[in-house]
Amino acid sequence: MTELKSLFTEEFVDLLVKISGEGIVNAAKGFAGMIGKELEVKNSSVKLVKLLDISKMLGGPEDETVAIYLKSEGTIAGQMMLVLPFDKAMGIVDQIMGEPIGTTQSLGQMEKSALQELGNITGTYFLNYVADNTGSFVRPTPPAVMVDMCGAILDIVIATAGIENEEVLMFDAEFKQGDLSTDIQFWVIPDPKTIIAYGAK
């Protein structure tokens, strides 16, 4: 796997590391505010990932998965995604709605709308940090909520980033929340063209 330092200036690598730490913590604040619970951010990192390896970063490709997906537009374009197991997503909806865990049994229009709003807030908090620290103009698109096999959902990221690239820059972290047993993945994949414009050697 290619090292960040071989592609970008030292100053830019420092900025990427800062964003992967503080930017993701900011995103988690947005998420936590929405569900009204504390969140722990674990294993946040920035790295170059081989495109076809993205499909191996989560569980089984047939696992029923929920993803909240949005893009950033502006001077730094990119993709953002919250990925969580189906059962976990229903627990998150319960928390947003202020219901006891286990109340939501399926994801209808209202439940998906709640998850969209969660994606919107999390993405906006992340992008606000990026904008403040880079002087760039970025805004999120309306989020899409998908419920499907994990592999099928990841095709979106792979196909979008893979048209021109074999490796992509990725910020990722786990959001851990005490009341629910499994972790939530938060991924940000900036568009390589805009990233290169900012920090290429």
Next chain:
Amino acid sequence: METSIGVGLGEIAVSQNRDQILVAFGLGSCVGIGAYDPKKGIAGLLHAVLPEPLNSTDSESTKYVKNGIYKLMDQMIEMGAAQERLIIRMAGGANMLTSPGLSKTFDIGTRNIAVAERVLQEKKLKVISQSVGGNTGRTFRVYVSDGKMTIRMIGEKETVF
């Protein structure tokens, strides 16, 4: 005892082992092309990711539909299959994003299917059946024992197509 052989992104599997099942799990916008020569009992499965390369640096990669189909045919013929006997079935090519404002940007699935249909036609390979498009992921299985091909969508049973 049957063994599943996973066919990952951009991969091809070809087999004459009757105990094997070739599987492309969770196809979204990706397209799977299954092929079977009933006389020789040779089966193959391609899991292609993108329609065509934009540059020439990796134009040979089987992650692209066109190169993938060519290499699938090469590998099957090398094992002893005859192109004119091949039974071809195709699955995948979904548009996973249905949100207004996002879906049109990501219509890779439709493009994958269009390129696959064109290349198969150029190679004079007839598609016997297909399960393509829509907004749902699919798992595609090819049973080497008898050439049976199936799909399964989330929450549904495996069905022959």
